[in-house]
Amino acid sequence: MTDLNKxxxxxARDLLRKGETTSVxxxxxxxxxxxxxxxxxxxxxxxPELAMERAKAxxxxxxxxxxxxxxxxxxxxxxLFCTKGVDSQAGSRILxxxxxxxESTVSQNLIDNGAVMLGKLNMDEFAMGSSNETSVYGNAVSxxxxxxxxAELTPGGSSGGSASAVAADLCLAATxxxxxxxxxxxxxxxxTVGIKPTYGRCSRWGxxxxxxxxxxxxxxxxxxxxxxxxxxxxCGHDAKDSTSADLAVPNFEAMLTGDIKGKKIGIPKExxxxxxxxxxxxxxxxxxxMLKDAGAEIVDISxxxxxxxxxxxxxxxxxxxxxxxxxYDGVRYGHRATLEAGDGITEMYEKTRAEGFGHEVxxxxxxxxxxxxxxxxxxxxxxxxxxxTLIKKDFEDVFAAGVDAILTPATPSAAFxxxxxxxxxxxxxxxxxxxxxTVNLAGLPGISVPAGLxxxxxxxxxxxxxxxxxxxxxxxxxxxxxxxxGFVAKPRKWW
Amino acid sequence: xxxxxxxxxKVAKLARIKVEDDALPALADEFNTILGFIEQLNEVDxxxxxxxxxxxxxxxxxxxxxxxDGNQQPKVLSNAPDAREGFFAVPxxxx
Numbered sequence: 051m052t053d054l055n056k057x058x059x060x061x062a063r064d065l066l067r068k069g070e071t072t073s074v075x076x077x078x079x080x081x082x083x084x085x086x087x088x089x090x091x092x093x094x095x096x097x098p099e100l101a102m103e104r105a106k107a108x109x110x111x112x113x114x115x116x117x118x119x120x121x122x123x124x125x126x127x128x129x130l131f132c133t134k135g136v137d138s139q140a141g142s143r144i145l146x147x148x149x150x151x152x153e154s155t156v157s158q159n160l161i162d163n164g165a166v167m168l169g170k171l172n173m174d175e176f177a178m179g180s181s182n183e184t185s186v187y188g189n190a191v192s193x194x195x196x197x198x199x200x201a202e203l204t205p206g207g208s209s210g211g212s213a214s215a216v217a218a219d220l221c222l223a224a225t226x227x228x229x230x231x232x233x234x235x236x237x238x239x240x241x242t243v244g245i246k247p248t249y250g251r252c253s254r255w256g257x258x259x260x261x262x263x264x265x266x267x268x269x270x271x272x273x274x275x276x277x278x279x280x281x282x283x284x285c286g287h288d289a290k291d292s293t294s295a296d297l298a299v300p301n302f303e304a305m306l307t308g309d310i311k312g313k314k315i316g317i318p319k320e321x322x323x324x325x326x327x328x329x330x331x332x333x334x335x336x337x338x339x340m341l342k343d344a345g346a347e348i349v350d351i352s353x354x355x356x357x358x359x360x361x362x363x364x365x366x367x368x369x370x371x372x373x374x375x376x377x378y379d380g381v382r383y384g385h386r387a388t389l390e391a392g393d394g395i396t397e398m399y400e401k402t403r404a405e406g407f408g409h410e411v412x413x414x415x416x417x418x419x420x421x422x423x424x425x426x427x428x429x430x431x432x433x434x435x436x437x438x439t440l441i442k443k444d445f446e447d448v449f450a451a452g453v454d455a456i457l458t459p460a461t462p463s464a465a466f467x468x469x470x471x472x473x474x475x476x477x478x479x480x481x482x483x484x485x486x487x488t489v490n491l492a493g494l495p496g497i498s499v500p501a502g503l504x505x506x507x508x509x510x511x512x513x514x515x516x517x518x519x520x521x522x523x524x525x526x527x528x529x530x531x532x533x534x535x536g537f538v539a540k541p542r543k544w545w
Numbered sequence: 546x547x548x549x550x551x552x553x554x555k556v557a558k559l560a561r562i563k564v565e566d567d568a569l570p571a572l573a574d575e576f577n578t579i580l581g582f583i584e585q586l587n588e589v590d591x592x593x594x595x596x597x598x599x600x601x602x603x604x605x606x607x608x609x610x611x612x613x614d615g616n617q618q619p620k621v622l623s624n625a626p627d628a629r630e631g632f633f634a635v636p637x638x639x640x
Contacts, residue, residue, distance in 0.1 A: 151620040249600050263600060292605050361585045372560065379561075381633050386626035395638050400563035412562050416572075417579055419560040420548075433586050435596030440589065442600065476575060477582045493600030518601065 054079035056219045059123050059276040060303075066112055066122050073112065073122030076222070077105040077166050080124045083220045084168060089545040092205075092215040094129060094187040095137040095170040104166045111164055119303075120283045121164025126215045126224035129170045130177055131157045131267075132256040136167075140258040141175040141185040141208075144406025145384040154256025155288045156225065156267045163283040168221050172211025175408045176375065177232055177260045180482035181471065182210025184410045189468050192240055193218035193541035196506040200544075203465045203508070206236030206482075212270045213240040217541060223271040223280050227257060229264045230363055231461075231486025234498035237270055238460035238511025241500040241539060243277045243532070244270045245525070248518045249493035250295035251281075253288030261370035262293075264363075264490040274499065274529045278302035281521065297519060305522035310530045311345030316453040320356035321485060323462060329504045330459045337457055337501055337512040340534035341527070351453060353444040358437050359488040360480060365421050365434035366491075371411075372418025378406060413476065442492040449517050455527045458485050460498040460511035485513060495521045497528045500537040509539065548576040 054062070054076045065071045081101065084093050101124065108122035132138045132150035139145040153161065161167070172190040174182050181204040182190040190210035192203040194217065205214040209226035213236035216224050226233040228246035237244030245268045252267040259265060269280035282302045288294040317338060322331075342348050380386035380402030387401035407415065421430035448456070462484055471479050489496035495518070498511040512531065516524030548556075553573040557564040564572060622628040627635075 148624050151617075151623055250603070289606070289608075293599075293601075293603075295601065295603070296606070355589070358586055358589055361583045364579060365583055365586070376561075380626060381635055382621075383624035384626070389636060393636060395636050396561070397563075398636055399561040403561055404563040407562065412560075412564075413572075413575060413579075416553075416556050416560045416562065417576065420556045420576065420580075421583075423556070423559060430583065430586075432596050433589075433591060434583075435598075436591035436594040437586055437589050438597045439594050440591070442597065475578045477578055480582075491600075 055083040057222060058272040059120070059222050059279050060273065062123055062222055063119060063279070073105040073108040073166060074102065076122065077101050077124045077168070080168050080221050087218055087220055087545050090191045090193060090214050090218055091188055092172055092190050092211040092218070092220060093126065093169040094172045094211065097136055097167060097169045100136070101166050101168050108164045108166060118163040118283070119279050120160060122166065123222050124166040124168050125160065126169060126171045126212060126221040127157055127167050128209055128212050128225050128227060129173050130227050130258045131225060132258065133157055133167065133170065137170060138258070139186065140177070141173045141187060142406065142408070142411065143186045143385055144378045144403070148383050152256060155253035155290060156257065156284050159284055159286060165283065171215055171224055174208035174210065175411050176258065176371070177208040177227055177229055178371070178410050178414055179207040180231070180235060180479055181468070182207040183468060184408050186408065190214050191468065192465055193545065194240060194465065194508055195541070195544065196508060201467045204239065204468050206239035206465065208232040209236045209270060213237060213242055216240070216242045216270050216272060218545070223269055223276055225267060225284070226270045227265060227267045228490065229260050229367060230490055231483040233268050233270060234486045234496055234513055235461050235482055237498040238500070239465040239509065241509030241537060242270055242272060243274055243497065243499055244268065245277050245281060245497040245521070246489065246495065247281060247285060247521050248495045250293050251285045251521065253291040253294045255288055255290040259374040261367040262374060263370060264367060274525060274532045275303060275306060277497070278306055278525045300522045302522050302525055305526050306529045307526060308530050308533060310341065310527050313346045313454045313527060314452050315341050315346045315348050316351035316448055316456045317348060318351050318353045318356065318456060318458060320353050321458045323484065327463060329510065330462065333502050333510050333512065334457070334459050337531060337535070340531060341457065344530045344534060349453065351448050351456070353448065353488070355437065355440045355444050356488055359441055359491055360484055362434040362437040362441065363483070363487045363491060364480060365430050366438065368414040368418030369422050369431050370418070372415045372422065375411070375415050378403065438491050441488055445492045445494060454517070455524055456515040458513045458515065460485060460513040464504045464506070464508040464510055489515055494518060495524050497524055499528050499531050499535065501531070501535040502537065503539055548573050548580065
């Protein structure tokens with residue numbers, strides 16, 4: 051069989067079960083695709099030997115009748131996850147050469163489930179960015195291009211390498227992380243599916259921290275069914291993360307019935323932004339009609355504090371980052387600056403961090419330092435946390451009124467060109483997260499589903515937001531939307 | 546609120562990031578753009594609203610206060626840029 055790398059998780063799993071392929075064949079097919087896709091710069095640390103070793107072990111395990119769902123399935127892991135003995139740099143120079151002595155809980159859960167890691171995936175430095183242009187490895191490139199135009203496009207960020215790799219069939223699926231939209235925005239830009247689960251569903255242990263009260267891991271896949279399979283494998287209670295939820299993990303795949311009759315879907319009026327492209331409006335209206343046709347009840351809702359989500363995020367996330375990134379001091383791991391005679395420990399810290407952190411990370415650490423500094427803590431940080439309480443309450447009120455899920459656009463535009471935003475001020479880049487960041491602030495699950503193409507042939511996504519801990523119900527609504535949208539476009543191969 | 550070059554220099558110092566003097570004006574400008582955006586929060590009436598501490602209503606788990614990990618000195622030091630005789634090494638610290 052050819053092109054095994056083009057399979058999704060569910061199809062590959064079923065073929066493995068029927069004995070029609072092997073994990074070694076699937077893995078080899080992906081490794082070949084990865085080697086031919088250097089132009090995408092998606093895989094930044096390749097682990098072919100480790101992958102073949104795990105594939106062989108998976109094939110042995112598949113001979114028994116108790117092999118877990120992901121057994122033998124080759125995937126990519128975002129560079130933010132610590133993987134034992136394998137470079138884990140979070141896309142930063144400051145972690146150059148860092149090889150963890152331990153495995154993150156999420157990647158360990160995937161190993162225990164039999165998944166085969168092909169390597170580590172490109173990302174924005176410390177997950178700070180919306181275009182994968184802040185990475186120490188250089189830009190990840192989208193496999194998608196505009197019609198009749200060779201300009202290189204962003205796969206989105208921060209999980210840009212994950213999105214590019216899944217869309218280009220370099221792996222069957224990948225892990226991502228999402229602090230303000232870093233799974234859902236790249237998924238929308240590349241015609242893939244990405245879900246950020248409820249805060250606490252996936253353990254954060256061993257995931258390099260950006261903003262601890264917002265960070266969540268999740269799967270990036272080729273279908274909603276694949277997202278259900280992989281999310282179940284990734285999540286679960288972990289004593290090593292005090293914010294990990296001690297709740298049973300449902301069989302998400304079994305909840306994909308496609309039946310959403312009587313479900314109440316909210317359409318929030320505040321997400322209709324000034325200057326939103328007509329194509330996004332149309333896509334949203336089409337998606338609404340699809341859910342209605344599938345039997346859902348559509349209701350107009352209001353989330354009055356939506357406008358304040360981005361400014362609140364750009365206080366809270368940098369504040370937490372400035373604290374989390376204080377650990378990069380040139381002492382325990384990673385880069386240390388070469389010192390001059392007479393330099394003391396303060397010079398070591400300052401030079402190490404100036405050399406090791408890129409521009410965007412430095413900027414956010416300093417903004418965080420400022421909003422937490424004496425005299426400004428109340429005016430900025432505490433005010434932002436109060437606004438966050440109000441944003442969460444907006445959602446609680448809507449769910450209390452009987453709404454089951456909320457439909458919004460995933461992004462305010464299709465993917466933009468690499469370098470196109472270079473001269474824009476930082477706030478322009480931050481606006482990419484305008485539809486996704488509310489979900490992180492409220493700790494809710496959100497999923498991006500590919501729903502159409504724009505006039506230039508680029509994918510556009512819709513976002514569904516669900517109730518806390520009800521990822522199963524959310525995935526089922528997404529499954530119905532996916533079926534109705536019938537998105538099958540793939541990028542034409544140029545790399 | 547407007548940030549001048551002196552304030553930018555002070556913030557860089559607090560964050561332990563070396564910023565050259567000639568980079569300070571641009572940095573101050575960027576801070577002002579971002580802070581200008583953040584100022585929108587002043588429009589919100591937050592009277593009587595509690596600042597969020599935990600997004601999910603949960604009580605942190607507790608465990609016995611006992612040593613349950615340790616004796617991993619080589620692993621702890623394995624990624625250090627400079628480790629000697631079982632310790633992290635740093636430049637001389639003298640006040």
